[in-house]
Amino acid sequence: MSQNLIISIAQSLLVARWKQTLVAAIGVTFSITMFITLLSFMAGLNDLLDGLILNRTPHIRLYNEVKPNSHQPIQSAPTYQNAYHFIHSVKSANVRQSIYNSEAIMHALKNDKQVLGYSPKITAQVFFNDGNIDITGIVNGIDVNAESKLFHFNDYIVKGNGVDINKVPNSIILGIELGKKLLVDIGDIVQLTTAKGERFPLKVVGFFQSGIKDFDKVQSYTSVSTVQKIIGKPGDYITDIQVKLINIKDAPIVAKQYMQLFRADAEDIQTANAQFETGSSVRTLISYAVGITLLIVAGFGIYNILNMMIYEKMDSIAILKATGFSGRDVKRIFLVIALGIGLFGGLLGLVCGLGLSATIGTIPFNTASLPTVKTYPINYNPVFYLIGIVFSLITTYLAGWFPARKASKIDPVIIIRGK
Amino acid sequence: MSEKILEAIHINKSFRDPVTVKVLNDISFVVNKGEFVSVTGKSGCGKSTLLYILSTMDTDYEGKLFIDNIEMTGKKESELALVRNEKIGFVFQFHYLLNEFSVLKNVMLPGLKLNKYSVLEVEHRAIEKLKMLGIDHLANKPANMISGGEKQRVAIARALINDPHIIMGDEPTGNLDKKNSDIVFDIFQQLTQEFNQTLLIVTHDQTFADRTHRIIEMEDGRIIKQ
Numbered sequence: 001m002s003q004n005l006i007i008s009i010a011q012s013l014l015v016a017r018w019k020q021t022l023v024a025a026i027g028v029t030f031s032i033t034m035f036i037t038l039l040s041f042m043a044g045l046n047d048l049l050d051g052l053i054l055n056r057t058p059h060i061r062l063y064n065e066v067k068p069n070s071h072q073p074i075q076s077a078p079t080y081q082n083a084y085h086f087i088h089s090v091k092s093a094n095v096r097q098s099i100y101n102s103e104a105i106m107h108a109l110k111n112d113k114q115v116l117g118y119s120p121k122i123t124a125q126v127f128f129n130d131g132n133i134d135i136t137g138i139v140n141g142i143d144v145n146a147e148s149k150l151f152h153f154n155d156y157i158v159k160g161n162g163v164d165i166n167k168v169p170n171s172i173i174l175g176i177e178l179g180k181k182l183l184v185d186i187g188d189i190v191q192l193t194t195a196k197g198e199r200f201p202l203k204v205v206g207f208f209q210s211g212i213k214d215f216d217k218v219q220s221y222t223s224v225s226t227v228q229k230i231i232g233k234p235g236d237y238i239t240d241i242q243v244k245l246i247n248i249k250d251a252p253i254v255a256k257q258y259m260q261l262f263r264a265d266a267e268d269i270q271t272a273n274a275q276f277e278t279g280s281s282v283r284t285l286i287s288y289a290v291g292i293t294l295l296i297v298a299g300f301g302i303y304n305i306l307n308m309m310i311y312e313k314m315d316s317i318a319i320l321k322a323t324g325f326s327g328r329d330v331k332r333i334f335l336v337i338a339l340g341i342g343l344f345g346g347l348l349g350l351v352c353g354l355g356l357s358a359t360i361g362t363i364p365f366n367t368a369s370l371p372t373v374k375t376y377p378i379n380y381n382p383v384f385y386l387i388g389i390v391f392s393l394i395t396t397y398l399a400g401w402f403p404a405r406k407a408s409k410i411d412p413v414i415i416i417r418g419k
Numbered sequence: 420m421s422e423k424i425l426e427a428i429h430i431n432k433s434f435r436d437p438v439t440v441k442v443l444n445d446i447s448f449v450v451n452k453g454e455f456v457s458v459t460g461k462s463g464c465g466k467s468t469l470l471y472i473l474s475t476m477d478t479d480y481e482g483k484l485f486i487d488n489i490e491m492t493g494k495k496e497s498e499l500a501l502v503r504n505e506k507i508g509f510v511f512q513f514h515y516l517l518n519e520f521s522v523l524k525n526v527m528l529p530g531l532k533l534n535k536y537s538v539l540e541v542e543h544r545a546i547e548k549l550k551m552l553g554i555d556h557l558a559n560k561p562a563n564m565i566s567g568g569e570k571q572r573v574a575i576a577r578a579l580i581n582d583p584h585i586i587m588g589d590e591p592t593g594n595l596d597k598k599n600s601d602i603v604f605d606i607f608q609q610l611t612q613e614f615n616q617t618l619l620i621v622t623h624d625q626t627f628a629d630r631t632h633r634i635i636e637m638e639d640g641r642i643i644k645q
Contacts, residue, residue, distance in 0.1 A: 005531045016519035319515035322476060323529040323577065324504020326497040413471045416589070417509055 006329060009320075010336035013313065020305050025290050025345035028396065029048045029302040032349025032388045033356055035291035039384045042287040044377030047279045053213055056151050058119075058242030059251045062099060062258060064145040065265040069093040077261050090247055102238040104379025105262050114150030114245050114254060121240040122227040128220075129199070131181050137178060137218050139192065141227030150244045153208075153221075160186050170228075171200040175216035178325040190279035192230070200230050255405075295391050299399040306334060306403035317407055318415035327408035334407050337392060338400020350385050423488060424585050424617045425450040430482035431473060432465075442468050443480070444640040452583065453615040455607065457628040460637035467589055469637070470621045474507060474587050475499040487584055504533050510579025512590035514570035516562035522573050523549070523558040530580040539578070548576040552606060568599030575606060586610070586621040592627060602632065 014021045046210055048333050049260055068090045074080060095155055099105065102120065109118045122141035127134040147153040154162045158176060165171050172190065174182070184190055189201045200223065228237055242257075253266035258266040270277070310317070363377035424525075432443040442465045446565050450456050456467045471477040473484065478499070484491040486506055491499065503509075522544055529580045530541035549555040553570045557565050562573070571591065578586050588607075592600035604627060610616035620631065628634050636644040 003526075009528075011525075012517075012519040157509075313514075315515055316519075317518045319517070320528075321500065322503065322509050322511075322515075324475070324500050324502075324532050326500035328497060329500075329532070345437075374604070411476075413477045415475075417467060417471070 006057055006069055006332050007336055010340060011331050013309070013316075013333070014337055014340055017312075017394050020309065021341060024302045024305045024341045025348065027298040028295075028345025029349040029352060031291075031294035031298040032346050033352040034294050035391070036289055036384055036388050037352060037356045037360065039284075039387075040378045040380060041360055041376065042283055043379035043381060043384070044361075045225055048285055048377040049161055050261060050280055051389070054269065055274055056156075056210070057273060058151070059245045059269045059350045060239040060255045060258060061245040061267045061272075062243065062262060062301045063239060063241050063267075064095050064097055064099060066092050066095055066097075091386070092253075097239050098237045099235070099239065099241060099262075099264050101262075102236055102241065104120060105241060105264075108262075109241070114247070114250060116243055116244045116246045116334045117146060117150045118243045119143050119150055119240045121242055122231075122233075122237065123239055124231050124309040125195055126195055126230070126353050127193040128178070128182055129193060134193065134245040135181060135383025137192070137220055139172070139227055139230065140219065140221050143224055146222075151242070156208045156210055157206050158209045160204075161277060162206060162208075164205035165221065165226070168203060170202050170226060171205040171222065172371055173206040173208055174204055175219045176207045177213060177216040178218065178220060179204070179207050179216070184213045184309070194231055198230070198232070203225070217270065257370065291388075292391065295395045296343075298392075299319060299395040302338060302396050302399040303403060305341075305404070306338060306400055309337070310334065310403050313417050314410065317410050318412035321410070321412040329406035330410070331404045334404035335397065335400050338396045338404065342396025342400075343389075346389045347398075349392065350388055351383075352389065354380075356390070422452045423449050424452050424454075424486070425473060426488075426620065427469075427584060428483040428485070430480055430484065432468060432472065432477075432480040442640050443472070444556055446482070446640075446642060447506070448635060448642060448645060449618060450619055452617055455611045455618045455632040456620070457631040458619070458621045458635045458637060459623060459625065459628045462623065465640040466621045466637050466639045470587055470589050470619070471491075473619065474509065475503055505577070505581055506584045508581070508583035508586040509631040510571070510574050510578050510586065510588040510591040510627060511595040514567075514574045516570055516573060516577075518561065518563040520562055521558070522554075522560050522565065524569060525562050525573060526576045526580055529577060533581050537583075538559055545576065545580055548579050549573075552576050566600065568595055569605060571595060571599065572606070575603070579610075585617040585619055588622075589619070590622055590624075591620060592622065592624060600624070600627065 011356050039280050049132065072085070072087055074087065074092070076084050086354070097320070106118060106120065120143055124139050124141070126137055126139050128137050144165055145154060148162060157173065160173065161175065165173055174190070182190055182314070184204050186206065188204050190204060191199055191201055193199050203359070208216070210219070225235070228235060245254060252270055255266040255268035256347055258264070270415050320330060321327070356382070357378045364375060365376045368375070427447045428447050430443055430446040431441070432438050434442045445470060458469065460466045468477070472480050475484070475486070482492070486502060492500065494502070510565070517528070523542065525544040526548060527541050530536065530544060531538065536544065542624055546555055546558060549558055552575060554572050554576070557569060557573070562570070565573070592603050595603060607618055607620070608630070611618060622628055633645065635642055
């Protein structure tokens with residue numbers, strides 16, 4: 001049985017009832033449009049919110065944690081080898097905050113194929129002196145180029161230029177809220193005092209805004225060497241190495257390997273920020289649920305219209321059957337009609353969805369906490385479009401199946417004799 | 420003796436709803452190739468019911484039916500559809516043309532379904548049939564834009580497209596005026612004489628029946644005269 005004949009009959013029936021067809025197709029178009037828009041927008045927001053934390057968080061952070069020695073002397077005593085040890089008042093060991101052998105570790109990371117990049121960091125507690133008031137703050141020594149490349153540092157600079165902390169000696173970038181408190185602008189000098197009581201004047205070359213106000217109140221950035229100078233440590237003194245992997249999913253495993261390999265503490269992003277995954281997946285789930293509901297509603301519309309069409313076309317179905325079309329052929333004709341509506345409406349829906357989400361993407365969206373975002377975020381993931389068209393075909397197929405089966409069961413004798 | 424096209428053996432049929440009523444009672448007859456047979460009888464005598472059984476569309480009966488010496492009884496729905504497509508042509512009281520299609524496409528549809536000839540050949544054959552019936556000038560008109568008599572002739576062309584073994588008609592002239600009835604009858608007669616076409620026509624039009632080769636007269640579900 002030639003497929004072309006079935007399709008051409010279906011097509012003629014569709015064209016003959018083009019108004020009904022259009023209404024059915026518009027139902028599908030509308031739901032696919034909303035499905036695409038909703039998912040693109042929701043995914044865009046998810047990316048934005050995750051990006052707030054995840055973009056700036058290293059996949060693995062290598063550092064030395066202040067903690068009790070895991071190997072206590074009693075464990076070495078052969079007498080109590082197989083005993084359970086009760087030790088009271090264990091104190092944290094006097095560990096160096098800097099990472100041992102940091103140069104060698106960085107060299108190893110450079111050659112590791114799983115690693116996208118790394119960036120060394122020193123964190124030091126300081127006081128910013130504003131007249132006779134001391135404001136507690138944290139100064140981070142960073143490699144500004146690596147930091148920008150891996151953790152989008154430059155995106156958060158709202159004033160000045162990030163690279164200046166490398167170019168201008170003894171310079172600093174302040175959190176915008178900290179800058180407001182200190183009443184300084186670019187080119188001004190801030191005084192800071194280290195924990196050991198030494199005072200340093202640093203020139204302000206920029207401000208950054210992370211979107212988290214408490215963070216912006218205390219943080220400041222300068223080059224690694226400047227921090228080393230401030231706290232009086234040698235050039236290999238590094239407290240953190242931030243690693244970005246090619247595949248974020250590998251982080252927990254790689255972190256364990258590094259912990260053994262480099263004898264430092266390693267924290268992976270999944271452990272550090274478990275709550276973000278949950279939030280994203282719940283939001284995605286909700287948008288899928290709404291989208292699929294819309295599609296099912298459209299499916300009922302198609303079901304109704306096909307049912308009506310079958311009642312109208314009883315005579316045609318009867319004569320098709322009388323002249324040799326089997327029930328199966330008739331069923332296929334109506335399924336092709338349903339799928340035609342689904343395909344046409346679905347494709348139009350994809351285009352409209354793209355248009356609508358692009359329109360939303362141009363609506364200004366300014367918020368103080370998200371300095372880099374100027375318009376509503378939209379994620380143009382092709383997967384949404386694929387899911388959209390597949391779902392529209394599945395829904396219309398199911399919606400068409402019952403009326404088509406009914407049509408295939410029509411007894412031509414009853415129709416023809418009824419005249 | 421010429422070859423048998425259709426043979427009915429002891430066909431019985433009852434309607435069971437709401438009460439069992441016997442509508443066909445032990446019907447047996449044979450239609451040979453090239454015969455022009457009419458079935459007559461009063462309304463309700465079961466002649467249409469018989470036709471739908473013979474046409475394989477109604478499968479709810481007892482007895483046996485042979486078309487072209489092949490037993491039809493007990494075949495599957497899709498197999499019967501193929502038989503109807505290939506071996507039987509239908510002309511009903513109502514034309515049953517598909518309004519969505521042109522006249523030509525209406526005639527072509529069963530031919531396209533048979534899929535024995537290419538689309539171009541089917542089209543060529545359809546035009547020939549229309550020409551034979553004198554309505555080839557209507558080929559490209561939509562089916563709902565032609566007159567009733569023309570529609571019935573298109574329906575005959577559609578019945579002929581696959582060169583069926585037998586053409587079955589259920590009151591094919593029932594809705595037509597005298598002039599158009601005569602045209603349709605002349606076409607049937609021409610088909611038997613020139614193309615040796617077998618015809619089985621149910622009618623209550625006695626003048627129509629009188630001009631056929633053989634009359635099967637029915638009453639109360641039985642054949643009373645043939």
